[in-house]
Amino acid sequence: MRQDAALRDAARAIYDSVYPTDELAPVGFEDAERYRTIHYRRAVQAAQEARAAFTPQGGQLPLF
Numbered sequence: 001m002r003q004d005a006a007l008r009d010a011a012r013a014i015y016d017s018v019y020p021t022d023e024l025a026p027v028g029f030e031d032a033e034r035y036r037t038i039h040y041r042r043a044v045q046a047a048q049e050a051r052a053a054f055t056p057q058g059g060q061l062p063l064f
Helices: 005-018 029-035 038-054
Strands: none
Touching (some): 005 038
C-alpha cells in the first residue's frame, strides 16, 4: 500500500486511534504493516471503506 500515500495515511490514523496501546495491538503501525497483522488489515479495510464513503458516486476524491 506504500504506492497509495493517502490510503496509507488514513490506515495509520485509524490504526493509531483504534489501537493506541500495546494492550490492544501488540506492535506499532510500521511492524503491523510489515507483518500484515489482522489489526493492520482491519485498519486498511476501514480506510478503504471511508474513502468509498467520501467519494462521490461515479467520481473521485479531489487531490490536495
